[in-house]
């Protein structure tokens with residue numbers, strides 16, 4: 573996120589929300605839990621949701637529904653990684669870094685049982 577916003581040369585605000593459906597597991601529970609909501613209203617604002625990874629699509633689908641109800645001026649999705657072969661729900665990704673194969677990846681913000689988010693690279697389990 574820090575790398576991304578430093579590459580955008582226009583006035584913007586940043587806000588954070590937290591959802592979880594994997595917890596400490598490498599399999600989705602299928603149930604998305606809202607752990608922390610946004611602080612700021614988004615009605616009438618142009619919003620880009622920044623995700624690290626889109627896997628089944630369940631999380632982004634949940635976020636799209638939740639945020640659309642708040643009537644932003646526009647709502648776009650940016651994701652660093654996408655695993656299209658794993659998709660259970662088709663979701664739009666307007667800005668995508670990389671498509672990857674079906675492997676559990678971690679590092680560079682992505683956790684492995686909550687650890688390894690601080691790795692300066694992305695890797696996968698052998």
Ligand SMILES: O=P(O)(O)OC[C@H]1O[C@H](OP(=O)(O)OP(=O)(O)O)[C@H](O)[C@@H]1O
Nearest residue numbers: 592593594595625626627628629630631
């Ligand atoms: O497309 P999906 O199958 O829904 O998976 C994508 C989601 O999985 C990860 O969150 P996770 O639920 O693991 O959050 P956590 O690491 O904070 O528990 C990731 O940050 C995405 O939000």
Ligand SMILES: Nc1nc2[nH]cnc2c(=O)[nH]1
Nearest residue numbers: 627675676677678682683
């Ligand atoms: N860390 C991590 N979280 C995920 N959530 C959905 N897929 C993945 C993945 O490959 N790695």
